[in-house]
Amino acid sequence: MGENGAGKNHLHSNQGFDLSIDMLPQGGSKCFDDDGRLKRTGTVWTASAHIITAVIGSGVLSLAYATAQLGWIAGPAVMFLFSFVTYYTSTLLAACYRSGDPVNGQRNYTYMDAVRSNLGGVKVKICGWVQYLNLFGVAIGYTVAASISMMAIKRSNCFHASGGKNPCHLNSNPYMIAFGIAEIIFSQIPDFDQLWWLSIVAAVMSFTYSTIGLGLGIAKVAETGKIRGSLTGISVGTVTQTQKIWRSFQALGDMAFAYSYSLILIEIQDTLKAPPSESNTMKKATLLSVGVTTLFYMLCGCMGYAAFGDLSPGNLLTGFGFYNPFWLLDIANAAIVIHLVGAYQVYCQPLFAFIEKTAAEKFPDSEFITKDVKIPIPGFRPYNLNLFRLVWRTLFVIITTLISMLLPFFNDIVGLLGALGFWPLTVYFPVEMYISQKKIPKWSTRWLCLQILSIACFIITIAAAAGSIAGVMLDLKSYKPFSTGY
Numbered sequence: 001m002g003e004n005g006a007g008k009n010h011l012h013s014n015q016g017f018d019l020s021i022d023m024l025p026q027g028g029s030k031c032f033d034d035d036g037r038l039k040r041t042g043t044v045w046t047a048s049a050h051i052i053t054a055v056i057g058s059g060v061l062s063l064a065y066a067t068a069q070l071g072w073i074a075g076p077a078v079m080f081l082f083s084f085v086t087y088y089t090s091t092l093l094a095a096c097y098r099s100g101d102p103v104n105g106q107r108n109y110t111y112m113d114a115v116r117s118n119l120g121g122v123k124v125k126i127c128g129w130v131q132y133l134n135l136f137g138v139a140i141g142y143t144v145a146a147s148i149s150m151m152a153i154k155r156s157n158c159f160h161a162s163g164g165k166n167p168c169h170l171n172s173n174p175y176m177i178a179f180g181i182a183e184i185i186f187s188q189i190p191d192f193d194q195l196w197w198l199s200i201v202a203a204v205m206s207f208t209y210s211t212i213g214l215g216l217g218i219a220k221v222a223e224t225g226k227i228r229g230s231l232t233g234i235s236v237g238t239v240t241q242t243q244k245i246w247r248s249f250q251a252l253g254d255m256a257f258a259y260s261y262s263l264i265l266i267e268i269q270d271t272l273k274a275p276p277s278e279s280n281t282m283k284k285a286t287l288l289s290v291g292v293t294t295l296f297y298m299l300c301g302c303m304g305y306a307a308f309g310d311l312s313p314g315n316l317l318t319g320f321g322f323y324n325p326f327w328l329l330d331i332a333n334a335a336i337v338i339h340l341v342g343a344y345q346v347y348c349q350p351l352f353a354f355i356e357k358t359a360a361e362k363f364p365d366s367e368f369i370t371k372d373v374k375i376p377i378p379g380f381r382p383y384n385l386n387l388f389r390l391v392w393r394t395l396f397v398i399i400t401t402l403i404s405m406l407l408p409f410f411n412d413i414v415g416l417l418g419a420l421g422f423w424p425l426t427v428y429f430p431v432e433m434y435i436s437q438k439k440i441p442k443w444s445t446r447w448l449c450l451q452i453l454s455i456a457c458f459i460i461t462i463a464a465a466a467g468s469i470a471g472v473m474l475d476l477k478s479y480k481p482f483s484t485g486y
Contacts, residue, residue: 033274035107041193042271047285048292049199050192050268053339054261054346055293056206061213061316061336062254063297064304068312069244069251071233075305076298078255083294085457086259086426087286093262093430094282096437097269103277110350111266111425118433128354130424131263135351136400137417139344143183143404146340147175149333152318156333160326173405180401182341187393190384192271192349202342205335210296212332213316217303228309238310246470250415253464256457257418258297259290262426267350352393359388412471419465427457 033039067075098105099117108114115127151170158168189195221227236244265282272278304316317332359369372384431450434440440447 034104040271040273042196042268042273042281044281044285044288046196046199047268047272047282048289049196049203050264050271050346051261051285051289052206052292053199053202053343054264055259055289056203056210056296056339060206060210060258060297060300061318062314063258063301064217064308064312064316065314066251066254067233067301067305068229068308068310069233069247072229072231072305074233075251076302078252079258079297079301080294082256082259083290083297085453086262087290088453089427089430090262090265090286090290091283092434093265094269094279094286096430096433097266097278097282099437102279103274107270108266109270110354111263111429112354114266114433115429118436119429123429123432127424127429130421132351132354134263134417134421134425135347138347139396139400140404140407142340142344142347143176143179143401144172146179146337147172147404148315148318149336149340150175150178152333153330156326156329176401176404179337179341180397183344183397183401184394186341186345187348187352187397188385188390189345190386190389191353192267195345195349196271198342198345202339202346205339205342207296208335209317209332209339210300212328212335214296214299214303216328217300217307217316220307221303224307227306229305230309234310246467249463249467250471251467252460253415253419253422253467256422256460256464257415259293260418260422260426262430263421264347264350267353348396352389352396355392356386356389359392412468412475415468416465416472419461419468422464423454423458423461427454 031039063079067079069075070078093114095102096108096114096118098107100106106117108117111131112124112128116124151172154170155168158166162168186198189198234244234247239247268285269278269282272281274281300316305312317329317336356369363369366388369386369388372386374382375385376382431454435447435450440450
């Protein structure tokens with residue numbers, strides 16, 4: 001796989017269309033697809049597992065806080081609106097997987113390839129920078145989130161043992177290092193195709209902790225006998241007018257990015273088998289996964305808000321909104337950690353593949369980059385160890401772990417990165433590529449509707465970025481590097 005996958009079979013659009021078609025008969029053969037690669041095996045279910053793993057991040061737990069900023073009317077309405085926008089723009093993006101003919105056209109293996117063949121020019125570079133910086137940011141955000149959940153397990157046990165008398169302060173560094181070590185091992189999974197089992201485990205884990213969060217919220221409402229919260233969200237008085245505005249902007253951002261997975265949509269689509277056409281399968285997977293995600297988000301966000309009202313914590317399971325039953329919280333937080341291990345890999349695979357492919361194209365004769373060493377594993381197929389992959393992926397994980405230890409308030413910075421990535425990757429590029437591919441005439445009704453959608457999302461992105469910058473400014477006031485405790 002190494003030499004082949006690393007770069008010899010990647011046919012760029014500028015190398016001409018005929019090449020990829022002449023290699024094999026039109027439909028491919030029994031073992032190979034029409035582009036000469038091994039038969040893809042992905043289905044609606046594996047694609048949905050990848051999407052759910054990527055989308056239902058631990059962000060689901062901050063939705064009660066986001067709903068609390070907006071209130072009972074705007075909160076659920078905004079959540080539903082973003083789920084629709086994400087579904088719609090994802091179907092536009094899925095239609096851009098093949099250029100020209102939707103069934104036999106040339107494949108675009110990555111988001112950048114799709115932008116290259118539909119839009120070209122400087123937009124390709126902009127897309128690459130935004131996409132890969134965002135993936136890098138997500139890796140750091142997930143490291144921070146995983147360490148918080150690991151510490152929550154330790155703290156809840158410590159609280160329980162001391163009867164709530166010990167404040168149980170901890171340093172987050174050892175937990176981040178432990179997460180980094182796990183990621184170094186898993187990052188050696190060569191590519192997306194071989195990641196399906198980790199995605200399915202991670203998707204099951206995300207349902208586990210979301211269900212526990214939901215159950216605890218329902219129990220809390222049943223116990224107090226009243227539904228908290230107000231129609232307009234947190235009241236001015238609990239927070240100042242300015243804080244209310246900034247927090248509402250941040251909540252808009254949190255909800256918008258809670259759905260975004262367009263960063264890796266094309267890469268997931270490239271694992272699907274055909275027929276049926278990849279874009280049809282992807283549309284089904286998108287509908288299924290966005291539907292499931294919306295249901296979970298609505299339930300967790302609304303039940304959390306009903307339980308805590310204005311005091312909803314930033315993270316439902318680690319903000320100690322709930323103290324008991326402590327063993328159930330431990331199970332939920334362990335599920336978050338396992339899920340984040342998988343989600344980190346799902347997000348980093350496109351970045352890994354991009355660097356490895358570029359290196360193989362630049363240095364095709366370097367054995368360090370292209371040669372695979374077969375390592376026999378008793379009872380399994382031999383593992384192909386690639387030295388460049390081993391060194392580069394290990395370095396990547398070490399760097400993300402170090403940055404997490406240095407900037408532990410990274411959630412606001414991820415919010416900022418998410419804000420800057422949401423509009424270009426989830427809305428602007430899919431809309432522009434779709435207009436270009438379907439040759440939609442300027443100023444036609446359809447063209448105008450698509451542009452209005454794009455401009456509206458751009459305004460939301462600016463507001464959310466402003467909210468995140470305000471959050472980062474607050475964090476910097478009490479910042480000490482490498483010394484975060486909880």
